[in-house]
Amino acid sequence: MSTFNRPYHHGDLRAALIAAAEELLDEGGDGALSLREAARRAGVSAPAAYRHFPDKDALLATIAARGFSAFGQALREAASGAPDAPLDAMGVAYVDFALARPARFRLMFGPVIARAKGRDPALDAAREAAFAALSAQAGSRAASLRAWGMVHGLAMLLLDGALPAEDPAALVREVLGGAPPSPQAAVSAGR
Amino acid sequence: MSTFNRPYHHGDLRAALIAAAEELLDEGGDGALSLREAARRAGVSAPAAYRHFPDKDALLATIAARGFSAFGQALREAASGAPDAPLDAMGVAYVDFALARPARFRLMFGPVIARAKGRDPALDAAREAAFAALSAQAGSRAASLRAWGMVHGLAMLLLDGALPAEDPAALVREVLGGAPPSPQAAVSAGR
DNA sequence: GGTTGAATGTTGACATCGTTCACATCGGAG
DNA sequence: CTCCGATGTGAACGATGTCAACATTCAACC
DSSP: OOOOEEEEOOOOOOHHHHHHHHHHHHHTTTOOOOHHHHHHTTOGGGGGGGGGGSSSSHHHHHHHHHHHHHHHHHHHHHHHOOOOOOHHHHHHHHHHHHHHHHHHHHHHHHHHHHTTTTTTTHHHHHHHHHHHHHHHHHHHHHHHHHHHHHHHHHHHHHOOOHHHOOOHHHHHHHHHOOOOOOOOGGGGGOO | TTTTTTOOOOOTHHHHHHHHHHHHHHHHHTTTOOHHHHHHHHHGGGGGGGOOOHHHHHHHHHHHHHHHHHHHHHHHHHHOTTTSOOOOOOOHHHHHHHHHHHHHHHHHHHHHHHTTTTTTTTHHHHHHHHHHHHHHHOOOOHHHHHHEEEEEEHHHHHHHOOOSSHEEEEHHHHHHHHSSSHHHHHHHOOO
């Protein structure tokens, strides 16, 4: 599948564009993601992108969908890794994800994606799958909203730097209500 | 056309620019705020703005600061208007504010402003004042973070349309734990 | 196997944006 | 009245998203 050549036709531009854009998003702040730069990195000229995405927003929507997919997986893994306190583990994983990939997280929950809702079924599916992982562990609807809202809010506030936190995971566990000194979950971050 | 009328050093360009930009922000989606358009609406040419703001981001920071100020005031008023359940009232007010001015709220908690932290003392002061209003009602630090995070998360998720809600206020009240309709909700709250 | 049409990329162009530079104008202090 | 600092203007630069016209390649059919 990997043509070493660089012929006129780039083997899989779509994937290359997505990869480049995700790189841009993760490395260079928030406003650093431009269609043109992504195309440049993929070794291709800007309008070529329009053969694979109708729009810049469509590229972003695709990236967000991938983000939600990875996000849901991380949440599920966290839960199954800590069967005695799955909700707390998911909360920590939630915040970890946000802090590890701030720009991506902001994209996923930002206005562009909110606007794309309903226009991109893959996106909607990925997002709902991620959320389903959460509600599955929470019990009642109210409890799930409570946990979800709280953790999401904490993640956002930490991203803003509105909350000073040397150890976000500890803060999440403290706030989630459990004060269990189980140090297992704390090792999950790696930053 | 009105080249005649202009007295012209525009009486108070700074204020006019802020007003125009806020208008832009509230009316026209999220990406609709451009320095040039704000200047246009203020009846002035784009570079004039640079006599009053070093940067577009500085304009945004100013607007965010004003937003935090109004926000804090709304929270305080809500609390004093419902002395028997001030936290719930603030929660509802919090979400109301976010839903009434989505773009402004996103600005206030967005990356541009996060980046401006420490560079704009007025901004920091306004934000902390708003947060102070919240923690004043919440009791312990953990409780205040819990309430703040939860309400902030709910607001964000509602903005995204990730949560379908016919009546956001009711949802907030339900989730905040006051008079929960489902008996199980109260159980998972404390812990 | 060569012809042909659909995919895919390329160059060039347009409008818009943030921002800077050189110049114009106004209002107040001397 | 003069002169200077504050404020506003116009042209211009580089970057962006996007479109239109043209070029190249791949695959399928006689």
